[in-house]
Amino acid sequence: MTLRRPYHLSLVAVCAALALSGCGGSDAGSGEEADDGPAFTLYSGRDEELVRPLIDQYAEEAGVEIEVRYGDSAEMAAQLLEEGDGTPADVFYSQEVGAVGALAKADLLGSLPQEVVDRADERFRPAEGTDWVGVTGRSRVIVYNPDLVETPPTGVLDLTDPAYRGQVAWVPGNAGFQAFMTGFRVSQGEDAAAAWLEEMQANDATVYEGNSEVLEAVEAGDQPIGLINHYYWARTAPEVGGVEEMASELVFPAGDDPGGLVNATAVGVTPQGADNAEAQAFVEYLLSEEGQQYFVEETYEYPVVDGVADPEGVPALDELEGPQLDLSDLDSLQETQALLTEAGLLS
Amino acid sequence: MLSLVTLVVTGLALVPLGYLLVRATERGWDGVAATLWRPRTLTLVLRSVELAGTVTLLCLVLGLGLALLVTRTDLPGRRVLRVALALPLALPSYVAAWSWIGVAPDVAGRLGSVVVLTTISYPYVYLPALAALRRCDPALEDVARGLGTRPAGVLWRVTLPQLRPAAAGGGLLVGLYVLSDFGAVATMRHEVLTTSIFRSYRASFDRTPAAVLGCVLALLALLVVAVEGRSRRRVAKVGGGAVRPQRVLPLGRGRWWASLVPVAVLVAALGVPAYGMGRWLVRGTSAADPAQLVAALGNTALVAALGALVVVALAFPLAWLAARHPSGLSAAGIGAAYAGHALPGVVVGLALVFFGVRVTPGLYQELPLLVAAYAVLFLSLGLAAIIASVATVAPGLEDVARSLGRSRAGVWRDVVLPLTAPGAGAAATLVFLTIMKELPATLFLRPTGFDTLATRLWGHVSAASYAAAAPYAVVIVLAAAVPTAMLATGRREVAT
Numbered sequence: 001m002t003l004r005r006p007y008h009l010s011l012v013a014v015c016a017a018l019a020l021s022g023c024g025g026s027d028a029g030s031g032e033e034a035d036d037g038p039a040f041t042l043y044s045g046r047d048e049e050l051v052r053p054l055i056d057q058y059a060e061e062a063g064v065e066i067e068v069r070y071g072d073s074a075e076m077a078a079q080l081l082e083e084g085d086g087t088p089a090d091v092f093y094s095q096e097v098g099a100v101g102a103l104a105k106a107d108l109l110g111s112l113p114q115e116v117v118d119r120a121d122e123r124f125r126p127a128e129g130t131d132w133v134g135v136t137g138r139s140r141v142i143v144y145n146p147d148l149v150e151t152p153p154t155g156v157l158d159l160t161d162p163a164y165r166g167q168v169a170w171v172p173g174n175a176g177f178q179a180f181m182t183g184f185r186v187s188q189g190e191d192a193a194a195a196w197l198e199e200m201q202a203n204d205a206t207v208y209e210g211n212s213e214v215l216e217a218v219e220a221g222d223q224p225i226g227l228i229n230h231y232y233w234a235r236t237a238p239e240v241g242g243v244e245e246m247a248s249e250l251v252f253p254a255g256d257d258p259g260g261l262v263n264a265t266a267v268g269v270t271p272q273g274a275d276n277a278e279a280q281a282f283v284e285y286l287l288s289e290e291g292q293q294y295f296v297e298e299t300y301e302y303p304v305v306d307g308v309a310d311p312e313g314v315p316a317l318d319e320l321e322g323p324q325l326d327l328s329d330l331d332s333l334q335e336t337q338a339l340l341t342e343a344g345l346l347s
Numbered sequence: 348m349l350s351l352v353t354l355v356v357t358g359l360a361l362v363p364l365g366y367l368l369v370r371a372t373e374r375g376w377d378g379v380a381a382t383l384w385r386p387r388t389l390t391l392v393l394r395s396v397e398l399a400g401t402v403t404l405l406c407l408v409l410g411l412g413l414a415l416l417v418t419r420t421d422l423p424g425r426r427v428l429r430v431a432l433a434l435p436l437a438l439p440s441y442v443a444a445w446s447w448i449g450v451a452p453d454v455a456g457r458l459g460s461v462v463v464l465t466t467i468s469y470p471y472v473y474l475p476a477l478a479a480l481r482r483c484d485p486a487l488e489d490v491a492r493g494l495g496t497r498p499a500g501v502l503w504r505v506t507l508p509q510l511r512p513a514a515a516g517g518g519l520l521v522g523l524y525v526l527s528d529f530g531a532v533a534t535m536r537h538e539v540l541t542t543s544i545f546r547s548y549r550a551s552f553d554r555t556p557a558a559v560l561g562c563v564l565a566l567l568a569l570l571v572v573a574v575e576g577r578s579r580r581r582v583a584k585v586g587g588g589a590v591r592p593q594r595v596l597p598l599g600r601g602r603w604w605a606s607l608v609p610v611a612v613l614v615a616a617l618g619v620p621a622y623g624m625g626r627w628l629v630r631g632t633s634a635a636d637p638a639q640l641v642a643a644l645g646n647t648a649l650v651a652a653l654g655a656l657v658v659v660a661l662a663f664p665l666a667w668l669a670a671r672h673p674s675g676l677s678a679a680g681i682g683a684a685y686a687g688h689a690l691p692g693v694v695v696g697l698a699l700v701f702f703g704v705r706v707t708p709g710l711y712q713e714l715p716l717l718v719a720a721y722a723v724l725f726l727s728l729g730l731a732a733i734i735a736s737v738a739t740v741a742p743g744l745e746d747v748a749r750s751l752g753r754s755r756a757g758v759w760r761d762v763v764l765p766l767t768a769p770g771a772g773a774a775a776t777l778v779f780l781t782i783m784k785e786l787p788a789t790l791f792l793r794p795t796g797f798d799t800l801a802t803r804l805w806g807h808v809s810a811a812s813y814a815a816a817a818p819y820a821v822v823i824v825l826a827a828a829v830p831t832a833m834l835a836t837g838r839r840e841v842a843t
Contacts, residue, residue, distance in 0.1 A: 067795050069712075086711070
């Protein structure tokens with residue numbers, strides 16, 4: 001009986017060696033001479049690349065250590081809902097109001113100081129209470145590829161025109177799209193919203209998974225028109241070498257066209273974060289002139305406080321029209337989803 | 348002792364299912380019924396089943412066919428092809444799907460999902476088939492040939508039946524993987540159960556419908572396991588036999604034409620993603636930070652190695668018990684493990700968040716809980732490989748060794764471990780590769796600030812920094828190529 005198979009056991013041994021060496025290494029790596037550990041833990045639903053420089057800058061200025069966990073806003077909200085009182089998080093900075101709204105509804109958020117919430121423009125704060133506050137604004141836009149579209153639409157109401165048959169890409173599963181649909185329902189009425197959905201489907205709108213994919217498709221010429229948020233376009237521009245290099249162009253819907261909805265990113269604190277002075281100070285910093293300026297320059301979003309200039313290359317916030325409503329009007333998300341489900345766009 | 352370990356493993360594997368039941372029924376049975384009786388639910392179930400069935404069939408054909416081509420014919424370049432054909436296993440489904448969408452946008456939908464999922468998961472069949480072909484007893488084929496059977500008849504009636512357990516096990520893994528996959532179907536915009544589950548979390552923060560659909564997925568998985576179990580029972584046990592070089596079928600002039608098949612598969616499975624990542628790299632101006640890349644590579648190797656070790660350690664007792672003392676407990680453990688493989692990572696991740704915060708708060712967002720999540724997700728990968736190798740240890744061998752005066756420990760050291768080592772090695776490699784590309788559970792459970800190649804890739808892509816993302820995808824594949832090549836070339840001559 002010959003047994004000549006050292007190789008397979010060595011594979012397992014290599015795994016073991018890797019595991020052991022890694023354990024030693026990771027201990028050494030994390031030893032940043034943290035005297036008393038991080039001042040607070042931040043859950044960021046916003047991308048690391050976009051917000052990390054700001055967080056690092058603040059940590060240095062304030063002389064605190066911040067533990068930051070990055071993820072997807074909705075999935076982090078789901079995680080916070082599962083964690084409940086046991087959460088290690090003190091601050092949650094979300095990509096959208098819906099996620100903080102869901103946490104507020106589940107009673108998982110503590111209060112922010114009234115004067116901090118009041119710094120934000122009225123349209124970017126909750127109608128009642130101080131559970132969260134908007135940090136930056138973003139507008140819904142229509143993106144189109146001029147090579148494929150002769151007469152661009154002026155608003156989403158145009159998109160049901162047979163001229164745009166089979167041309168429009170949309171994202172019914174996306175939170176931003178659903179906020180827009182909620183705005184549509186609230187401003188134009190339930191019947192108009194249902195009719196628009198039906199006509200869009202009859203006009204062969206194509207379902208995409210996310211805004212980036214839509215923009216990618218329009219840029220590549222696979223899709224003539226798409227519905228996205230303005231900053232996707234604005235931040236892709238430098239990646240391809242500037243606004244001039246972009247194949248696609250934006251339409252900011254005019255008048256009270258529901259396609260021009262202005263939405264926000266938002267921040268809130270957990271109950272333990274509400275008692276943490278460092279955590280509260282960070283929220284205040286996000287709404288400071290310095291914090292706001294950062295977002296304008298780096299993410300091309302609109303500031304929510306007075307006295308900070310709007311980003312370049314896009315129309316000023318004041319010039320944006322869109323439906324007359326504020327963000328707390330957008331809390332009837334359930335009804336929107338029921339509508340989308342009925343239309344067969346959600347399951 | 349063995350039963351105790353099995354009990355623990357079964358308990359761990361049942362965590363996601365328990366969580367799903369808690370969440371699904373939290374609004375009473377009305378909540379469950381409301382989701383179940385939507386006409387849309389049935390459509391999604393049928394689509395998921397149809398996709399899993401199609402991809403599994405295609406993978407069986409491709410996996411078995413390619414394995415035969417590279418081991419039993421004089422195909423030019425078969426040694427290189429043998430390794431290269433295993434590599435697509437290392438590709439994350441989302442990377443393959445993004446690349447395909449970039450190259451051929453028209454494939455979006457069902458066709459694209461089938462193409463992407465088939466090209467990355469046929470190695471689940473190909474690898475065990477390769478191993479089984481090496482183990483085949485050539486004497487059986489010689490006898491059949493001696494009795495006047497034509498080559499096609501030998502292949503159909505003698506060789507293929509010997510591959511059946513390997514094919515069934517691999518097919519099972521493919522089927523379950525397709526049920527759980529989100530990356531490919533989401534990018535291809537093909538709506539199935541998993542896309543609906545993710546959407547339910549993402550858009551409504553409503554966990555009930557997601558949990559109900561998760562239960563449906565788990566049930567489907569058990570159904571698939573039952574079907575596979577039936578196909579396995581009808582196979583007679585194949586003895587070891589003497590192993591010597593296998594007969595090679597000369598293809599004559601056709602050998603160059605035949606080599607076009609594996610080359611075409613490689614172009615679709617590796618060429619398209621390579622082109623896609625290349626395009627990202629040249630198109631963008633962002634760049635990956637080399638220090639971050641190296642750190643992420645180290646972290647990935649660490650968690651993948653830990654996960655592979657834990658899976659082998661957990662799967663072995665369960666497989667042993669199932670092979671030697673099958674019982675309700677071992678069947679429950681295996682069923683739960685396979686059901687875990689069909690659940691999307693987001694569900695298993697949230698289940699461990701729920702469980703971790705409440706039961707082991709000290710370990711929450713620490714490595715042990717992350718590794719536990721990998722164990723739940725990928726236990727079935729380890730089981731499939733180890734069960735097959737445990738079955739090759741005839742109980743008589745141990746008895747003989749004992750009667751010859753070996754101690755109990757000596758029997759394990761000299762008989763059992765050497766015979767099961769190939770299975771354990773294969774299991775460790777499969778799990779290692781799969782953990783390298785795991786994303787959703789890693790995002791929930793990793794220690795804060797701990798990045799793997801997959802989380803960095805995701806971070807760059809969601810920030811639209813494609814050029815910075817591409818190197819991470821390339822490094823995942825390159826790093827995975829090492830163990831994959833070892834698995835595909837590993838010698839398995841067993842002389843008994």
